[in-house]
Amino acid sequence: xxxxxxxxxxxxxxxxxxxxxxxxxxxxxxxxxxxxxxxxxxxxxxxxxxxxxxxxxxxxxxxxxxxxxxxxxxxxxxxxxxxxxxxxxxxxxxxxxxxxxxxxxxxxxxxxxxxxxxxxxxxxxxxxxxxxxxxxxxxxxxxxxxxxxxxxxxxxxxxxxxxxxxxxxxxxxxxxxxxxxxxxxxxxxxxxxxxxxxxxxxxxxxxxxxxxxxxxxxxxxxxxxxxxxxxxxxxxxxxxxxxxxxxxxxxxxxxxxxxxxxxxxxxxxxxxxxxxxxxxxxxxxxxxxxxxxxxxxxxxxxxxx
Amino acid sequence: xxxxxxxxxxxxxxxxxxxxxxxxxxxxxxxxxxxxxxxxxxxxxxxxxxxxxxxxxxxxxxxxxxxxxxxxxxxxxxxxxxxxxxxxxxxxxxxxxxxxxxxxxxxxxxxxxxxxxxxxxxxxxxxxxxxxxxxxxxxxxxxxxxxxxxxxxxxxxxxxxxxxxxxxxxxxxxxxxxxxxxxxxxxxxxxxxxxxxxxxxxxxxxxxxxxxxxxxxxxxxxxxxxxxxxxxxxxxxxxxxxxxxxxxxxxxxxxxxxxxxxxxxxxxxxxxxxxxxxxxxxxxxxxxxxxxxxxxxxxxxxxxxxxxxxxxxxxxxxxxxxxxxxxxxxxxxxxxxxxxxxxxxxxxxxxxxxxxxxxxxxxxxxxxxxxxxxxxxxxxxxxxxxxxxxxxxxxxxxxxxxxxxxxxxxxxxxxxxxxxxxxxxxxxxxxxxxxxxxxxxxxxxxxxxxxxxxxxxxxxxxxxxxxxxxxxxxxxxxxxxxxxxxxxxxxxxxxxxxxxxxxxxxxxxxxxxxxxxxxxxxxxxxxxxxxxxxx
Numbered sequence: 001x002x003x004x005x006x007x008x009x010x011x012x013x014x015x016x017x018x019x020x021x022x023x024x025x026x027x028x029x030x031x032x033x034x035x036x037x038x039x040x041x042x043x044x045x046x047x048x049x050x051x052x053x054x055x056x057x058x059x060x061x062x063x064x065x066x067x068x069x070x071x072x073x074x075x076x077x078x079x080x081x082x083x084x085x086x087x088x089x090x091x092x093x094x095x096x097x098x099x100x101x102x103x104x105x106x107x108x109x110x111x112x113x114x115x116x117x118x119x120x121x122x123x124x125x126x127x128x129x130x131x132x133x134x135x136x137x138x139x140x141x142x143x144x145x146x147x148x149x150x151x152x153x154x155x156x157x158x159x160x161x162x163x164x165x166x167x168x169x170x171x172x173x174x175x176x177x178x179x180x181x182x183x184x185x186x187x188x189x190x191x192x193x194x195x196x197x198x199x200x201x202x203x204x205x206x207x208x209x210x211x212x213x214x215x216x217x218x219x220x221x222x223x224x225x226x227x228x229x230x231x232x233x234x235x236x237x238x239x240x241x242x243x244x245x246x247x248x249x250x251x252x253x254x255x256x257x258x259x260x261x262x263x264x265x266x267x268x269x270x271x272x273x274x275x276x277x278x279x280x281x282x283x284x285x286x287x288x289x290x291x292x293x294x295x296x297x298x299x300x301x302x303x304x305x
Numbered sequence: 306x307x308x309x310x311x312x313x314x315x316x317x318x319x320x321x322x323x324x325x326x327x328x329x330x331x332x333x334x335x336x337x338x339x340x341x342x343x344x345x346x347x348x349x350x351x352x353x354x355x356x357x358x359x360x361x362x363x364x365x366x367x368x369x370x371x372x373x374x375x376x377x378x379x380x381x382x383x384x385x386x387x388x389x390x391x392x393x394x395x396x397x398x399x400x401x402x403x404x405x406x407x408x409x410x411x412x413x414x415x416x417x418x419x420x421x422x423x424x425x426x427x428x429x430x431x432x433x434x435x436x437x438x439x440x441x442x443x444x445x446x447x448x449x450x451x452x453x454x455x456x457x458x459x460x461x462x463x464x465x466x467x468x469x470x471x472x473x474x475x476x477x478x479x480x481x482x483x484x485x486x487x488x489x490x491x492x493x494x495x496x497x498x499x500x501x502x503x504x505x506x507x508x509x510x511x512x513x514x515x516x517x518x519x520x521x522x523x524x525x526x527x528x529x530x531x532x533x534x535x536x537x538x539x540x541x542x543x544x545x546x547x548x549x550x551x552x553x554x555x556x557x558x559x560x561x562x563x564x565x566x567x568x569x570x571x572x573x574x575x576x577x578x579x580x581x582x583x584x585x586x587x588x589x590x591x592x593x594x595x596x597x598x599x600x601x602x603x604x605x606x607x608x609x610x611x612x613x614x615x616x617x618x619x620x621x622x623x624x625x626x627x628x629x630x631x632x633x634x635x636x637x638x639x640x641x642x643x644x645x646x647x648x649x650x651x652x653x654x655x656x657x658x659x660x661x662x663x664x665x666x667x668x669x670x671x672x673x674x675x676x677x678x679x680x681x682x683x684x685x686x687x688x689x690x691x692x693x694x695x696x697x698x699x700x701x702x703x704x705x706x707x708x709x710x711x712x713x714x715x716x717x718x719x720x721x722x723x724x725x726x727x728x729x730x731x732x733x734x735x736x737x738x739x740x741x742x743x744x745x746x747x748x749x750x751x752x753x754x755x756x757x758x759x760x761x762x763x764x765x766x767x768x769x770x771x772x773x774x775x776x777x778x779x780x781x782x783x784x785x786x787x788x789x790x791x792x793x794x795x796x797x798x799x800x801x802x803x804x805x806x807x808x809x810x811x812x813x814x815x816x817x818x819x820x821x822x823x824x825x826x827x828x829x830x831x832x833x834x835x836x837x838x839x840x
Contacts, residue, residue: 101661105496127671133662147795154787196730199803202792206785217777245751252690253740259686265678
């Protein structure tokens with residue numbers, strides 16, 4: 001059974017300009033949201049503090065929780081809904097000054113009281129408490145940035161060995177593009193930027209490169225054949241030849257991710273969301289950004305006319 | 306069957322055998338037969354705290370304190386040696402990792418130079434006008450720090466093991482951190498566990514010189530402006546624990562600075578009850594400690610003995626007679642507190658202090674919920690992929706599914722073999738591997754279809770499909786593996802878990818994609834003539 005007809009011939013290369021325009025718009029929206037939200041909504045592991053994961057037995061408005069905490073003298077630094085709305089789970093973060101490590105046990109008791117005053121006896125279940133010292137956070141941000149940048153460099157080097165320079169550069173630009181859009185989406189929904197999200201983004205990098213390589217490999221193989229078609233058309237043919245695989249893979253990975261997103265529970269929810277955005281962008285960018293860049297480069301350098 | 310396949314068949318069988326061996330403890334658990342442990346590994350796949358509930362702690366070890374101790378010790382030894390030679394030092398100066406001793410004359414310095422021999426191994430020694438400076442060697446500093454963190458780790462390990470929880474994990478991370486995982490610990494146990502871990506448990510016995518209601522009057526009595534001034538007189542100020550009526554004059558104590566008898570000479574500590582039935586901690590000394598303690602008490606009958614725990618005087622009874630082997634610490638203890646204190650005294654003191662940098666306490670219900678949902682999403686995802694492959698690639702799809710099942714089996718086996726703790730992000734990494742594994746198969750099958758359309762025979766198409774996709778599959782896996790390795794390097798905690806599952810998953814997936822699926826295909830089609838492929 002074929003999902004994509006073998007003789008399909010979509011003019012991808014011709015639509016590259018439009019695609020690049022759309023990408024810029026998406027990136028700018030992300031950057032705008034980033035500026036609007038004053039940077040990422042860092043998770044507790046990055047900024048330090050005490051974070052409480054609580055599940056309520058019934059529907060509750062975030063403002064009610066906030067109000068109760070404020071009037072009890074425990075204003076939350078951030079309050080975020082976790083998972084699907086019907087889960088009624090929240091992440092509440094408090095600063096070091098408010099809840100130092102020595103006071104956590106006492107604080108836990110207080111907090112239960114505050115929550116119960118809103119939802120009634122036994123209506124709130126504290127599932128998890130995380131405490132992160134101020135030193136750890138800074139180190140983690142550094143490590144996260146180092147690992148992402150190192151990831152780029154290593155991929156660039158590997159692809160330079162396996163392909164030509166412009167291919168490697170194209171792949172890395174596609175990765176950067178995917179990261180921007182993915183982070184933009186997280187920022188737009190004001191989701192918490194946690195270590196798990198960093199892991200998801202790094203996975204997106206792996207996936208995006210994976211996808212790009214498949215197309216590049218085909219371009220390289222086609223280049224070896226004796227043909228009369230121009231480079232543009234050759235790239236277009238390569239994208240079309242691999243289109244069936246691209247679509248099928250995206251669909252399978254998507255199936256798995258949607259299962260994670262809907263059924264995986266509150267903790268996995270945002271992880272799955274990030275991956276879904278990343279995988280879609282990664283697929284799109286391997287066609288429209290990575291391949292487009294190689295075409296652009298070849299013509300710009302006058303290698304091809 | 307093709308010759309190459311036969312070789313790979315053996316490799317596959319070995320991989321299956323190893324996976325079975327590694328996975329058996331995971332599934333059998335306690336029902337593992339006794340002889341198993343003698344022949345095969347016993348550890349199974351462990352579930353992380355986020356799946357099981359419990360307490361996760363990251364401790365920062367102040368290893369620099371151990372270096373400070375070393376310098377202070379060096380100063381002490383030098384002072385004693387100079388005393389022997391009747392040289393009076395002008396002064397000492399400690400800066401960073403350097404101790405500078407200044408003298409009143411060059412001749413005094415020359416005489417003191419014989420000390421060099423004592424410290425050559427641990428410090429670089431420089432002379433300048435009328436002074437000698439000892440700078441601790443970097444190598445020695447490093448060794449001291451490693452020793453300190455190892456000591457802390459070992460002590461904490463002993464303490465937690467004695468506390469009686471199941472399968473605690475204590476690991477050294479980097480050069481100055483220790484990670485402690487206590488699975489299954491309830492939030493109500495949190496305070497006790499943290500106290501047991503953090504407590505320095507330095508027990509000292511000193512003869513009391515004086516006691517008073519507040520710092521100022523006590524210090525003034527000895528002509529000291531600050532507690533530090535007392536140190537020069539060989540004395541030290543300690544806060545007392547005693548509260549309540551009639552004890553107002555015992556809020557602070559002055560005792561000897563140095564202690565001859567410390568907790569390191571204890572042979573045992575246990576919960577006892579005093580004559581009023583209140584919980585207390587009874588302790589016994591080892592022979593060396595007993596003789597020291599006997600001398601201390603024998604020489605000071607009628608004076609008061611301060612029992613100092615972590616810098617606080619717990620009690621200060623009057624010495625009635627020479628005591629050697631036994632003693633007790635009383636105070637306002639609950640039974641649990643007395644039990645925990647005996648436990649930490651038994652396992653010894655932490656030589657350097659620790660800070661808690663990170664903590665995660667996961668209630669048991671989140672764990673149960675996560676496991677259930679994690680399993681559900683994995684099963685649903687797997688079933689979806691399974692049918693998807695059969696619908697699109699028929700027999701070949703079924704082969705891919707079988708290879709995928711083997712893949713998951715290998716991954717689980719090797720995760721157990723490496724003693725990986727499976728966390729939620731780890732499960733996510735597994736699910737992702739599942740998706741990537743399918744991608745490899747799709748890539749190969751699409752290629753085979755293309756070759757078929759190009760007019761090649763079925764067998765030639767399979768050969769070409771696998772051969773031509775090989776490098777693409779390798780390239781994609783290598784790049785993902787590289788990101789995985791970087792994650793492993795820089796990641797901590799959950800990210801590391803994710804990286805490990807991803808890396809093991811990628812290697813196993815590559816093997817399953819290009820080898821297992823291929824061998825199965827060869828087994829089915831063999832050398833016989835094939836009219837058409839089911840793809």
